[in-house]
Each structure stands twice: as C-alpha cells, then as structure tokens.
Amino acid sequence: MFRLPANLSGRSYALLLAILALAPFILEWANQPFYLDLLSRALILGIAAISLNLILGFGGMISLGHAAYIGIGAYCVGIPSYYDYYSGWLHLALALSVSAIFALVTGAISLRTKGVYFIMITMAFSQMVFFTFLSMEEYGADDGLVIYSRSEFPEWLSMDSGVSLYYWVFAMLLLSLMFTHRLVHARFGRVIVGSRFNEQRMQALGFNTYRYRLTCYVISAMMCSVAGMLFGNFAGFISPDIMGWTRSGELIFMVIIGGVATFFGPLVGTIVFVLLEEFLSAITVYWHLIFGVMLVALVLFGKGGIHGWLSSWDRKDADYG
Template structure:
C-alpha cells in the first residue's frame, strides 16, 4: 500500500506516528492509564497479526489461538516462579515450546478442513487450558502473580511503563514487517493460493500441507511473543487467558479490523479494547452492544474497519 498517496495510507501513517509518541502524549495530558490500555491493545494486536497470517491469508480458521498466548505467558510465569528471570530464556522458551506444540498439533489439525479444523484447534486449546488448570503447583485456577519483569540488559530493560510499551511496539512492528515480507514472498503466494485452489497447487507439485504447517507454526510462535509480553504487562497469569471465548474474541478483532490486510488486525484490536473499556463504563449490559455490533458487522460490514477506510478512497486505486 502506498503510505501517503491514499487516505487509508495517510491514516495508517498518522496512526503509526501516534503510536511512536503515545507515551509522551499520555504523560503530557496526565493519563497514565491510557498507556495501559494502549499497551494491552498492542499486545493483542501482535496476537491478532499472527492469527491473521493463518486465518486471513491462509484461510485456516483457528478457534484455539489464545492457547499460544497462554503458553507464552506461562513461559514467563513458571521460570519466574523458580526465580529464573532472564528475558532471553523466557523468549527462547516461549518460541520453542509454542513451535513444538504447534508442530505436533498442527500436523494433526491440518489433516482436516473447514469446520473440522475449527473444532480440532479448539479441542487442542481446551486441552492446554485444562492442563494449566490442573497444575496445582503453578496456581491452577487461581493463576500466578509474577513479581518481577523479565530481565534484559539495561538498554533493553522492560521495567517501567514506557520501556515496556516500546518493547511491545517494537515486537509489533517487527511482526508486522515479517508478516508483510512473508506474504509477498513465494511462501506467501503459496499460502494464499492454497486458500483458494489447493488442488491446482498440488497438481503443480507443491506440497501445500508442508507450507501450511510452516505457516501455522510461525503464527503460533509470533502469538507466543504476545503471551510473553502479556505476562510481563499484567504481572498476573491464569488459565482464563486461553479459554475458547478468548480465541473467539481474537477472531472478532481480526474481522473487525479487516482480514488479509497487514494493518487491519491492529486497527481491530485497538478499537476492540477501547470499545470494551468505553462500553463497560456506560452499562453492565455492554455485551449486548458488542453482540449486535458483531452480527451487523458480519451481515453488512464486509471488509471491516480497514474496508471502511478503503471506501474513502473509492475511485482511487488502493493497495
């Protein structure tokens, strides 16, 4: 997408500039809580970007992606429980555990299609959920409080709201860039192609299964990073983070922002978090508004918020 030549491009440029200076803005207007909200939104944004990679581009509707947030978070919480605070250890652990888990379960899940895929991904995430629920040592239902953030060299430290925010922003931008490059490489063309016409690719001798599995594993690994950051951000982790409704919310965010667009999911999570905060403050019945919004969005609002931005450019050529 041309960053400055369309209104959508302009909007995203403005958004990114704002994200870069947000902590200072919030400090200036004396609203530290807004930084909390934005940090949470961007963490979920990373998860949404990773989900979009398989769901949007790859057509693999996973109703179990929240499991990887949980795995990432517990890869911070469990070592911290034993007083291992090294950040590299946490990240390395999260990436490898999620990769292994995604490789094993993905190999099984990807043998199925459509609704079976939705259900089997949910089944595996429920198994993870119940596994952590049964681990008495790590708090089970009650969760774990993390007393110290992951430790990094001073210039990379996560301590303090600002540095954690820039950590989150950094990981988010890296994932966005990575996904963008991946999709525009041959790998991405195979993934997108397999979504529409898998048989044709297979007849060309492409092992689509292997591509999709790789894609699934990459997505899981990115998502686990969101989990590592979430664990550090909330300093509290519990199995609740990976219940199936959380996975449903993630899908909602991606759809709300706009599937198969690079920045759409990010837009979706920011709107989701703000909307949730705002509606919950107005009425205890805020779920109703959310539900109606969801139904209307699917019935009438194809393309999500990103599509809406695109409408402003109608007539012009976009992306």
C-alpha cells in the same frame, strides 16, 4: 526512503503508527497514565491478532484455538520466574520453542482436516492446554500465578517501567507487521495465499501444500507466543483464563473488525475492540449486549472490516481480502 502513502487507508495507518509511537509522551502530557496500560494491552492483543490473521486471513485456516499460544507464551514467563529464573532471553527462547513444538505437533494433526473440523480440532487442542494449566496446582491452577518481577534484559532493553514495556510491545508490533508483510509477498506467502483459494491447483503446480501450511501455522503460533510473553510481563498475574476459547473467539473478531487478510486490519480491529470494551463497560453493566449488536452489524454490513471501509475511498485495493 520514506514516502507518504498515496491512499486514504495507507495515510490513516501511517498516522496511527505515528500516534502509537508518541503515545507515552502524549498521555504523560495529558496526565492519563491509565490509558498507556490500556494501549499496551491493546497492542499486545494486536500482535496476537496479526499472528492469527496470517493463518486465518492469508492462509484461510480458521483457528479457534490461537489463544493457547498467548497462554504458552505467558506461562513461559510465569513458570521460570516461579523458580527464580528471570532471564528475558530464556523466557523468549522458551516461549518461541515451546509454541513451535506444540504448533508442529497439533498443526500436523489439525491440518489433515478442513473447514469446520479444523475449527473444532484447533479449539479442542487449545482447551487441552487450558485444562492442563487449570489442573497444575503447583502453578496456581485456576487461582493463577503471580509474576513478581518482569523478564530481565540488559539495561538498554529493560522492560521494567510502564513506558519501556510499552516500547517493547510497540517494537514487537512493528516487527510482526513487517515480517507479515515480507512473508506474504515472498515466495512462501504466494504459496500460502494460493492454497487458501485453490489448493488443488497448487498441488498440481508441484507444491506440497500441507508442508507449507504447517510451516505457516508454526510461524503464526511463534508470533503469538511473543504476545503471550509480553502479556505475562504486562499483567504480572496470569491464569488459565487468558487462553480460554472465548479469548480465541475474540481474536477472530478483532481480525474481522479490522479486515481479514490485510496488514493493518488486525491491529486496528484490536484497538477498536479493546477501546469499545473499555468504554462500553464503563457506561453500563449490560455492555455485552450493545457490544454484541455492534459486532453483528459490523460483520453484516461492514464487509472487509474497517480496512475495507477506509479503502473503499481508494482507487485500488492491493490486498487479497
């Protein structure tokens, strides 16, 4: 069943997944528990970036409002917990359904526009969510909401310890990677990718592209809400800040750094982003300046992101980037 990928990029990703799978043991041995926190955070954002890449990369729908779904997912943990409902299944079901409904309604409107208008309207909708939570005094408004206890699952699925939460995140990450891969290569994915490059032709072939793109948008939102649900559990404290439009912008950067419309790109981009942020901010308070210059350089010179850079050593690049 298992074959080692023949190309450099494939091998690098296999190695990365192996390291991530063993990370808790490695960090325990190195006595660096802080980095497990950092890694959990990075992988949670990684899931969000993978979900964004599904619409932004494969589908060509550039959303500047995806962080709203992180927020929705997180508050679907926070608000029930506030009323002492701690069931993890309830949190997960709420996150998936609320994000699906919100994405269906806002997507149905947003997808009537194209290009810059789509960017603006997705941002507007996410700001609506942002200000809604900002104004809800009951749930802490801008002071945020403390989640006193993590979502409750059966014993073997518990996410109570740092390590078990990490493996929850890692499992969800693997699921979203696998799901994205299957989806893109299935009938549905062909239509999505085809519509990104030539919508007119896809319609002439009999595809109602609007319906397919809307479905893709909803799937992506639901995936992102899982990241939000995990984030709520991870942070133990949530505030509207987690879904500001700058967070949506960061997600776009993570996707671009790693490689648009590639399977592992968003994950790699997110890890690099989070680590850079961490280490640069430890060096100087002016780290945003250095970070900005690095991002600009990466976008300008590193066409195809890190994935493009890795696979420039491979003979063939099978992705649609």
